[in-house]
Amino acid sequence: MQTQQLNRTYLPKTKRKDQSGTYKEVQPCTDVLTAPSLLQALMLLKVVFVAALASFTVGKNCRILPTDPSWPTQDVWDAFNNSVDGRLVKTIPLGSPCHDPTFDQEQCDIIQSNWNIPEFHEPSSSSMMDPIFLNKSCDPFDPRDTPCRIGAYVQYAVNISTSDQVIKTIEFVKQHDIRFVVRNTGHDYMGRSTGTGALAVWMHYLQDIDWIPNFKSANYTGSALKVQPGVLGFDLITEAHNRGVVTVSGECPSVGYAGGFIQGGGYGALSSSYGMAADQTLEFEVITTQGKLVRASLEENQDLYWALSGGGGGAYGIVWSITVKAHQDLPVTIASLNFTSDGISQDLYWQAIDAYQAITPNLTDAKLWAFTSYQTSAFSLYPVYGVNKTVTEVMATLRPLLNTLDSMGINYTTGADTFNTYLDAYNSGTIFKNLQVGNAIFDSRLLPRSIWDSSEKLASLQKIIRGLVNQNRIVADFTQSATLEVAGHPLNAVLPAWRNSLKYFTLGVPLTDGESLVQTTQQQNQVATNISPLKQLTPGSGAYLNEAALNDPDFKIDFYGPNYNKLLQIKDKWDPDQILYGSISVGGDRWHETDEGRLCRT
Structure with missing residues (x-):
């Protein structure tokens, strides 16, 4: 048997070239029964019968494990x-x-x-x-x-x-x-x-990206990119740059583009200009769990196209490729604003942050996109992206806030630069190039415009944020407005709450290496407790299903909203044997994991 050799070098890799893995043989366990007595034979027969019954039950209601007799030889x-x-x-x-x-x-x-x-x-x-x-x-x-x-x-x-x-x-x-x-x-x-x-x-080594300069369909004519499922976000940004175009991708360069990211909606620095990543989809090639390679678009298998465009990954089919809109690459201005609590009281420091929160609608109305980090002694608004905006235009949007900070006597630093292309801006502005993973448990909440229409709700939001920061939580948000108008009124399964939200808020509880399972469970519960006031403040809103709590009892509402029942019908049509599973994916509550990790029907 020809085997594959897996490169086991443990240094981080930056180049992604084709590689394969080691297929190791496992010696089967063989027991020999010699001259059993009648009693032994009867006992053995009973054991075999019970094992056979258990195997039948597992095969009918549960997925098998390597410890089961029915595991392949x-x-x-x-x-x-x-x-x-x-x-x-x-x-x-x-x-x-x-x-x-x-x-x-x-x-x-x-x-x-x-x-x-x-x-x-x-x-x-x-x-x-x-x-x-x-x-x-x-x-x-x-x-x-x-x-x-x-x-x-x-x-x-x-x-x-x-x-x-x-x-x-x-x-x-x-x-x-x-x-x-x-x-x-x-x-x-x-x-x-x-x-x-x-x-x-x-799917990792399927990394082809094809540029289609003249894509034509019933609802779109223009430039497009066809992307295989192993392509990473940064690779797509780079290849698009080489073609003089852009598309909506994530801020973290190591996130795969065509999988859970775009199928779960997907947001990024271009979302305030073009909408969600899922709003860019034109066509999918999909391998169904019935073993067929099909095309899904607004012209063919429309229901599958609708579900894959924002209805969550790992539920409907295995995506073989995605074709997405490609927009003209334009100059991008990046701005920043930072201040600390040095020399001022905590109350004044948080009043300055209040002033920032108040201008949030100004940013989204100007189609800016921004990342904000909140700490007990340092505030950072960086980067602020303005697509096809000049430094003067971006700073004019921030000017009311700067005037307020001046009147409060707050010392701050600010700046802005314009870059010729999105890739240049991304390389300069993203703070996620050196992102670390596995060091926190996260949850999220979409904050609707209605908060800024009510001084009482805005004050409540500020109180919640301050309380979380004082508990040493990781607190940040992304200011964007991926409205239907911005996105071009797409027909897809993106959670409707994204359309009227001005901020995507994230909350994290830090993890340390080597923590026990008990500690991890406690921190998951802490996240659920911490996010509760925001859920109470924003009834009818939701969360980003790729960055949220696993134990959210309201996941159907928070992640899918009014789309859930339709998505479930589509899943049952395209995955009738329920081969695809995720605990928070559509249909995920039909299954549960036992203490040993076995996946069983509920």
Whole structure:
């Protein structure tokens, strides 16, 4: 059998070239029964009957695990590996050099020092950038004598290079009742990129980007980009730049573009100019769980197109490519404003922040996009993006705030520069190039314009933010207005609450490496408690389904709003066997995970 060799270098990677993984054989356990007595034979028969009954129950209601008698034998795995062109990868957790019997101090030091760097996990067929989904499986910060378990990692992954390999994998998991996962980089705050006992299709090395200068459809004529599912946000920004165009992508460069990001709505610095990332979709190529490659657009399979454009990833089909609108690249101005509490009281410091909050509608009405960070002693409004805006125009929008700060005696620093292209502005302005992952548990809330229409609600918002900051929470927001008018009145499943929101608010509780499961659970509960006042302040709003709480009891309303029932009908049509699963994905509440990680029908 031809095998693949997995590059196990533990240094972060910046270049993404084709690679494959090691497919290791596991010796089957064989027991020989010799000359049993009648009593032994009867007892054995009983055990076999019970095991067979359990296997039937598991296969009917639950996905199987490697510990089950019905788990495929080594010969079956070998045959499957041959059917997918020898591209099956057996999981070896990244943290294994930190544990006996494969302990390696030098490698372990490298792993621990790079554990929070996205690029370290990105080339892995199994790793996750958010440790809460790994359930302490082979944690590199646990003692070396702690067993290294595959645990919540996928058991195997197929390094996909053809659509036929995806179809063969779907057929295999359906035949054997194995949990199925679609993954790219593992940059997933909602846990959809892993699963105990799962077989994954690993889409990471599908990285083609095609420019279509004259795309024509019933609802759009113009430039477009066709993107494969392994493409990262920064790679798309760069290739678009080379063609003199832009499209809406995320701020974090390591986020995969065509997966959960755009299927979950997707926001970025261009959202105030062109709408959500999902508003840019023109056409999908989709592999269905029935094993067919189909096209979805406003002209063909419209329901599937509608659901994939903002209705959440990992629920309806496996996206093979996305074609999106490409807009003319224009100059971009970036501005900043910073001040601290040095030399002033906390009350005055927060009054200055109040003054900033009051001008939020000015920013969105001017189609600016901004990131704000709140701390006990430092306020930062940076970057402020203005597409096709001059320095004079952007600073004129900020001028009422600067005048107020001057009258309050606040010392601040401000500045602005114009860049010829979006890529130049992004390289200068993004604060997420050196983003660390796995160091916090997050939740989010969309803040509607109605807050700024009420002085009472605005005061309540300020009180909530100040209270969270004083509890040492990670508090930030993104100012944007992706209205239907800005987006061109698209027909898609984007959560309607995005359309009248002026801010996307994020809240985080810090994590430290090596925390226990009990501590992690406590912090998840803290996040839920902390976000509650914002939910009470904004009834009928929602959250960003890619960056939210896993244990949100109102996830159907908060993530999907009035679209949920229609999305569920579409899921049942295109995924009738319920192969695709995510705990907060559409239809996710039909399943639950047992303590051992087994996925079972509710």
